[in-house]
Amino acid sequence: MWKRSHSVALGLLAGISLLLLSLPDEWATKVKVTVGACYLPLLGLAGTVQQVWQQAGEVVLSRRDLLQQNEWLRRENERLRLEALQAAEWGRENARLRRLLGWREQSPWRDRLRLARVTLREPTPWWRTLQINLGARDGVTPALPVLVPEGLVGRIAEVGPFHARVVLVGDPNCRVSARVLNETRDVGLIVPADPLPRDLVLLRYLPRGARVHPGQAVVTSGLGGVFPSGIPIGSILDVHPMEHGLYIEATVQLAAPVNSLEEVWVLWP
């Protein structure tokens, strides 16, 4: 049975949706950032729960000291085993941070790099973005490059007070001018490839005579003004001429582990 309220509801839904979609980009970004901030309590809560969980384990173990000797030894054994597991995790984290720190010391931009933690990942299949825990109050501005020791990750797209959104290399909104490290140092444009696999992108508009071979490294060219030159992007996987032979296209395997990022570095201007 059709009711008038159904038509009103549909009209309301369509009206508000179209109003939101027609917002100017600047306003839309502000609205997104404001609504996105409603997840900050949950992010804080998740971190606190993780800490409390770790502390609670230690408290429970100290109370176990009051139990009988046999029980105590058994618990002690379990605690040591757990600690060994935890120490292994700390060791891995330590090694990762040392590697990041070592890379930062060697990096030509070492005074301009700032570490950020990845807080949220992209929920939809058609974009490649992530959220980090640095925002406008830390001095982050749009278009800052984001990288890891292995190579380029992407650039900052939207900035909120406490967080920022990073568009990854391979997202349709992140195109990078790239240079192949061969004899002719050919320049092309990094654009997205297929949705799967996620660590492959295309290097388009290479000149017809470019001598590009699998295994050659690809770095940022510095053209365009967003990314400094020389940041590793990946390596050539295969090369194929495009239709009508106007240019050459290459598939590039990204150097940065875009599927498993936990910390990234933001490069200040």
Place this chain on the structure above:
Amino acid sequence: MLTSFHTVATVCLAWLSVFVQTAAPSLQPWVGTQPDFLPALMVHTALRTSVWNVVLLGLLGGFMLDSVSGNPVGVSCLPLGLVGWLLHGRRDFILREQTFAQFILGFGAGAAVPFLTGVLLLSLGRQPLVGWNSVVPWTVLALSSGLATPLMFRLFRQVERWFAFRKPEPGTFRPDREIRRGRQ
């Protein structure tokens, strides 16, 4: 009372499900997407509550998803709300208490919402990452929504039992068995 309870519970669950979608360990390296629970929640809302709850979930749920993703703001609202609105209009013809029907409806909603969102994105001139490989994440979205829908119905039934106001059941008193004293 039940409607306001449903409204609050639906909005809270939408908020949490979007957070879980973005913060949970990522399935994207393997299947290209994260499971989406909003269509399942929308099926439940459309079949069990009012059309205003459908509009509210469509707008707020879509808005929350867009705020934590690369989507333009508002692009998820219309597909989500439209699917809920269509289901709500036909809910008298649907065997909504059957688990299999719930699965099929969730599967359909989980397939329709990303499809309509993709169409809307392309219509707006955006360039989302779509191709033949998009069939894999699309199937995962539909399947996850199909599996989540019966669970959503059970979850709400259980939560209703715990928190929501319930009508008192009729007592054992029967007026026709009353012993009347004195003259009538």
